Amino acid sequence: MATLIGREIHLASRPTGWPTPDNFSLVEAPVPAVGPGQVLVRNRFLSVDPYMRGRMNDVKSYVPPFRVGEAMEGGAVGEVVDPGDSALSRGDLVLHQSGWREYAVLDAERTSALPPVPGLSPSVYLGALGMPGLTAYVGLLDIAGMQPGDQVFVSSAAGAVGSLAGQIARLRGASRVIGSAGTAAKVAYVRDLGFDAAFDYHDGPVSQALAQAAPDGIDVYFDNVGGDHLAAAISRLRRNGRAALCGAIAGYNAETPVPGPANLALVITKRLTLRGFIITDHRDRMPDFIKEMSGWLREGNVRFNETYVDGIEHAVDAFLGVFQGTNTGKMIVRLD
Amino acid sequence: MATLIGREIHLASRPTGWPTPDNFSLVEAPVPAVGPGQVLVRNRFLSVDPYMRGRMNDVKSYVPPFRVGEAMEGGAVGEVVDPGDSALSRGDLVLHQSGWREYAVLDAERTSALPPVPGLSPSVYLGALGMPGLTAYVGLLDIAGMQPGDQVFVSSAAGAVGSLAGQIARLRGASRVIGSAGTAAKVAYVRDLGFDAAFDYHDGPVSQALAQAAPDGIDVYFDNVGGDHLAAAISRLRRNGRAALCGAIAGYNAETPVPGPANLALVITKRLTLRGFIITDHRDRMPDFIKEMSGWLREGNVRFNETYVDGIEHAVDAFLGVFQGTNTGKMIVRLD
Known part of the structure; x- marks a missing residue:
């Protein structure tokens, strides 16, 4: 041979x-x-x-x-x-x-x-049934501890992880789900997935766009981006708010360190929790995830x-x- | 009258x-x-x-x-x-x-x-039996979730909250307790309280001093300072490390926002948790605190x-x- x-x-x-x-x-x-x-x-x-x-x-x-x-x-x-x-x-x-x-x-x-x-x-x-899906599921539910009624903000909401995180939030009872993306077409796609609001982060400061999209503030932030997005979310998080830090793509290709958010003192006064995670630590959640996500996909409740x-x-x-x-x-x- | x-x-x-x-x-x-x-x-x-x-x-x-x-x-x-x-x-x-x-x-x-x-x-x-004591107790045990065997770093370690946080860490089984303070006399005082290591943050970059004082890294950081101290702690925290953010005195009198730590991406890769708190939310812990702290004071195990x-x-x-x-x-x- x-x-x-x-x-x-x-x-x-x-x-x-x-x-x-x-x-x-x-x-x-x-x-x-x-x-x-x-x-x-x-x-x-x-x-x-x-x-x-x-x-x-x-x-x-x-x-x-x-x-x-x-x-x-x-x-x-x-x-x-x-x-x-x-x-x-x-x-x-x-x-x-x-x-x-x-x-x-x-x-x-x-x-x-x-x-x-x-x-x-x-x-x-x-x-949807792999690492990106598990990342969205664990980050939202376990790391950020999303509860029914929470208002949730997801960055990179047209991406693999973000699009799933927003849809899981909705299916698990979030009262409002907001997404950011990088083009008008992606913003339309995110809205089409069922997000209540979405904005293009190129249209102006993220902090302003988020304030408009979440006039009452947010309880949970699912961070795929870091940088300005994280700072805007810290400003917008309500008391006892939680951020799951999943990715910081804004800085992956930076040659010098990117300064962190200048509003970290709000983490104290608003009693916030910022928690980073790596999905490979959470493989034990795979069976629960596969069961729930398979059902959502089968019934057409999650699109990917x-x-x-x-x-x-x-x-x-x-x-x-x-x-x-x-x-x-x-x-x-x-x-x- | x-x-x-x-x-x-x-x-x-x-x-x-x-x-x-x-x-x-x-x-x-x-x-x-x-x-x-x-x-x-x-x-x-x-x-x-x-x-x-x-x-x-x-x-x-x-x-x-x-x-x-x-x-x-x-x-x-x-x-x-x-x-x-x-x-x-x-x-x-x-x-x-x-x-x-x-x-x-x-x-x-x-x-x-x-x-x-x-x-x-x-x-x-x-x-010691008031709000500073309760702040040290709740921040260390509840917010940072200190466990026996943890290596603990406390900033403002000669201050009211910091001096108690370090002593509580030792009494609850920390394997190593490190403190920072602002004068040589305070550093001596902190060592005298039973901290395993202490440094004057004016003697050089906090990151270097902490690296020397904690060659194996830290598991818990009790933050009274923010700024350079927080950045140094993030660099030094080990996997699954936790920081209780209690105060940010470094920025209290700043007229313009102080940039945040440039190493926040480590929060993701090291699976860190940064959690802010305000002690008035935790008055329910007062009875446990008073009971334990009174005993320590009575037996001379805590000095204040x-x-x-x-x-x-x-x-x-x-x-x-x-x-x-x-x-x-x-x-x-x-x-x-």
């Missing part, structure tokens, strides 16, 4: 500030042979996510950095093409972390077949948009696009 | 930035007659506290602002000189909020006699320093001194 050749994206060099295509390379490499206890999958959908920017730095963080000259990693849904001696079957779909490449060899023991979700693409396991970019040769464009806001909902690289 | 004349401190004008003696006036005024259900007390000890700076501004906050041209308010221990028709007796000591004056007329119904504390001045009810300034004519100096750090422990104005 001829050696199988697969394409994969390597980290070519570490970026300073905004990453550029030069920091990546598309490499053809022989796919390793399938050994005992292994399976070969052909990837169908690759996830590109903001957190991956952090792994491009040579900094020990909550996940180890990518290595220069090696394939990058990330969530992916693949199709089993050689089940080896495992219990899997050819054609089974599996979720794994060997993304950014066309073929992957996986440990069969740590791989199980995904149940199909009627009416939805298997890529849903990278979005995916932006597809086709072909591994465009994976880098897709990733860089996340920082420019070219996606609505989850950005997915789709392979043939 | 001749009308009784008492001296009291009025707010003469609202300060911009640092308050000056010109913002206050010492006024002689007739003491109101004691009506039915009222008692007359002569104040013995007046409390001056950093939070009163906020009440000098014309800003609605968690307590209403002082009024220009009227007597200021604050905690005081007074001695009953006319019990009227109440159950109190002449000579009883009472705790109340009509400080900043020599005489006060109080509602008897809301006033009860303080039990004497053997070996301690009755002013202990303004400090008071800095006395004598005479109401020096009350303003005492108050302004709190911002300059002229006190070690609780600043008290003592009246004859």
Whole structure:
């Protein structure tokens, strides 16, 4: 049998500030042979996510950095093409972390077949039924402790996590849900998802837009952005308000530290709680989440948009696009 | 009976930035007659506290602002000189909020006699057994959720709240307690109280001093200061660390907003919680606190320093001194 050749994206060099295509390379490499206890999958959908920017730095963080000259990693849904001696079957779909490449060899023991979700693409396991969905669920309900009747503000509300956080808030009884996004089309999309109000943060100071959208203040802020958004939310949070700090995309590509909010003294006078979290600590919530979210998806109560970019040769464009806001909902690289 | 004349401190004008003696006036005024259900007390000890700076501004906050041209308010221990028709007796000591004056007329119904504390001045009810003590207790145990084995950092560790927070941490099983203070003498005092390490924040960047004092990091930060101290603590907090935000004296007299910490992204990656609180929300903890703290004081396990300034004519100096750090422990104005 001829050696199988697969394409994969390597980290070519570490970026300073905004990453550029030069920091990546598309490499053809022989796919390793399938050994005992292994399976070969052909990837169908690759996830590109903001957190991956952090792994491009040579900094020990909550996940180890990518290595220069090696394939990058990330969530992916693949199709089993050689089940080896495992219990899997050819054609089974599996979720794994060997993304950014066309073929992957996986440990069969740590791989199980995904149940199909009627009416939805298997890529849903990278979005609404995957880490972004769990992030929205845990951040809103466990970290921010949202209660029925709360007024909730979500930034990056057209994004994968934000669009789900707002919809979960509504379904769990929030009295008002407000979202921010970066284009007029995204604002329309966010309203269409059922948010009570939405604004384009390019239209003026976030603090003003939020004050108009939430005249009575907010109780919960789901932060995907940091920077001005966090400061505006602190100003707007009511007594005993809570912010779940999930992401700070505003600063991911900054070359020098971004000053923090100048209104932190309000955290004291308004008895606020700001709490950061990393979703991998909360895998124990996956069963509850899957049960509740599957029901919402099945009944059409949650909608989830995916932006597809086709072909591994465009994976880098897709990733860089996340920082420019070219996606609505989850950005997915789709392979043939 | 001749009308009784008492001296009291009025707010003469609202300060911009640092308050000056010109913002206050010492006024002689007739003491109101004691009506039915009222008692007359002569104040013995007046409390001056950093939070009163906020009440000098014309800003609605968690307590209403002082009024220009009227007597200021604050905690005081007074001695009953006319019990009227109440159950109190002449000579009883009472705790109340009509400080900043020599005489006060109080509602008897809301006033009860303080039990004497053997070996301690009755002013202990303004400090170790009063709001500063409760603040230290609740902030450390409830807000920051300190657990045995935690490493704890306390700023303003020679102050009323900070000196108690550090001692409570030790008594409740902290594995290491670190304090910061503003003079070499205060640092020596803090070490003498049983803190494992202490530093003078004037000796260099707080972040460096804290890194040396807490080489393994910290789990809990009790913040009385804000500013550089908070940023340094965020850098030093370990995974799942917690900060109780109690005060931000660094910014109380600032005329323009002070930028927040530039390292807030660490709140996410290290899963930190920053939580503000106001002690008046937590009066329900007073019985537990009094029981535990009384025992510690009785057994000599908690030491508490008071800095006395004598005479109401020096009350303003005492108050302004709190911002300059002229006190070690609780600043008290003592009246004859």
